[in-house]
Amino acid sequence: MANTLYPESYYAASANAVPARPALQDDVETDVCVIGAGYTGLSSALFLLESGFRVTVLEAAKVGFGASGRNGGQIVNSYSRDIDVIERTVGPKQAQLLGHMAFEGSRIIRERVAKYNIQCDLKDGGVFAALSAKQMDHLESQKRLWERFGHTQLELLDQRRIREVVACDQYVGGMLDMSGGHIHPLNLALGEAAAVESLGGAIYEQSPAVRIERGANPVVHTPQGKVRAKFIIVAGNAYLGNLVSELAAKSMPCGTQVITTEPLGDELAKSLLPQDYCVEDCNYLLDYYRLTGDKRLIFGGGVVYGARDPANIEAIIRPKMLKAFPQLKDVKIDYAWTGNFLLTLSRLPQVGRLGDNIYYSQGCSGHGVTYTHLAGKVLAEALRGQAERFDAFADLPHYPFPGGQLLRTPFAALGAWYYGLRDKYGF
Structure with missing residues (x-):
């Protein structure tokens, strides 16, 4: 199996030292298998471990390889579509709950940095x-x-x-x-991964999920091993590929x-x-x-x-x-x-459950540093049986892109061209 390395970014060049993490080569059993070691997956794993779950994290490349280790490093509150848009879409009751959660992600990041002594150049003010x-x-x-x-x-x-x-x-x-x-986003992810391991969680790198065997006791298959779990959290976001066809159709x-x-x-x-x-x-x-x-x-x-x-x-x-x-x-x-x-077409995150035991969060639409940390907490709450906040996100409408995967790119580019003209000319 190929060894996928970080891109040649400033973050990779200035990353804190971390231990080598092995690829999965055995059959393991766990309470929760998390697919993806970015912010969503790591945040979910931390909250679950703190609640007493056994957690195994599968990462196709390296911790923070995707957006979590490449973004601009800015802690920005709310969602890619703000609370007023949500209110017009779903009504005041659901918007009230989502609105109060809109500022929680930044607090979670600071709590994690303080609790686990994460060295990530945290600075206040945006x-x-x-x-x-x-x-x-x-x-x-x-x-x-x-x-x-x-x-x-x-x-x-x-x-x-x-x-x-x-x-x-x-x-x-x-x-x-x-x-x-x-923050230094990759160092934040690496610090959160170290926190996961300090609580007994297992992280396997170079271990892409290639197939999910659904059922009462789902199994996640990798090229050289498999994980049997009670629950699965799908947290691959833009790097998930077509592992879950229902999710690929509604995002780009x-x-x-x-x-x-x-x-x-x-x-x-x-x-x-x-x-x-x-x-x-x-x-x-x-x-x-x-x-x-x-x-x-x-x-x-x-x-x-x-x-x-x-x-x-x-x-x-x-x-x-x-x-x-x-x-x-x-x-x-x-x-x-x-x-x-x-x-996503709505530019709002997509959160939900497939069957009884596969949970997911995806589609931050460029606004993910804070939201993903909140998502991890909300997913962990749902697995503990406290689903009110999970349901508030899950009830947001999910739309497929017009024309399916073939036409989603030109349609989105056309929309961006229009909004670019608005930015330039102020109309």
Whole structure:
């Protein structure tokens, strides 16, 4: 079996040391088999282990190989579609429950970092940056919306104030969320995996699930072994492939691109982001950026529908970085990579159960760092028989993409083109 390594990213190059984890080569029995060692799977495993379950995690490559170890590293609250959209979709009662959960993921991350002493460069503070008066109006509405659900760590920034936290003259204002922030995402995943193992959980790398034998006592098969379990949690997201056909039909892998500069030095780094907050703009096809622990700038943006790897990532993202920070025109780019996230048609997560004992969560739609940590808690609650919060997500409508898998990419790209025009011309 091939040994799948991490992509050549800044995160892989600066990852904390971890032990080698073997591939599964035996038949094992467990209470819960988790498929995927990204945030969803690791969060589920941790909550289950803390509740007394025996847990085995199967990872096709390495811990955090997918989106969990490649993303922009930003802790952003709520969902890819905000609570007001959920309220219009499902009504006030269900939205009330989902709304109060929208800010829980960031708290779970901080609790995990503190409880298990995870070294992942955690910093507080995230900025939503408005490029137009219309976007600023939206942020004012968003602040009122979030405060309605008890989230009060917010400050609106006028043009003077946003210049104090972001050295970029594109923005007319913004909103600061002090419960947001940023982390080294791969080191967070590696720390959570170590916590799983400290509680007696087993993690097998290079062990893709190739078949699920469904039934009263399901079995997950890998190339060299199998896991017999009482329950299965499917947490592969954009890297699940066609293992579960019912899930593949209602989602689409998409790629996003990230670059990382050479170290900037303290003075230049502080001149760009004086308070060391992370930033994302308010466009539909948004740009996002932050400083690393060693004072590099990480800058990401763009979407490739269908998850193809672009030939030249730097050529796509560097112009976006220079538009925000032209003073970096002579700065070298040390790393460039792409990673896949899973898009749903509604841009809301898909949560549910297949039969009596196969649970899943997928489709964060680019908003997964906080949601996946919440999802792990909600899935663990459901396996313990406390399903109210699980049901609130499971009752969200799941739509297949028009035209099926053949046409989902061009339809999504057409929609992105339309919203890109809206971003550019403000209509």
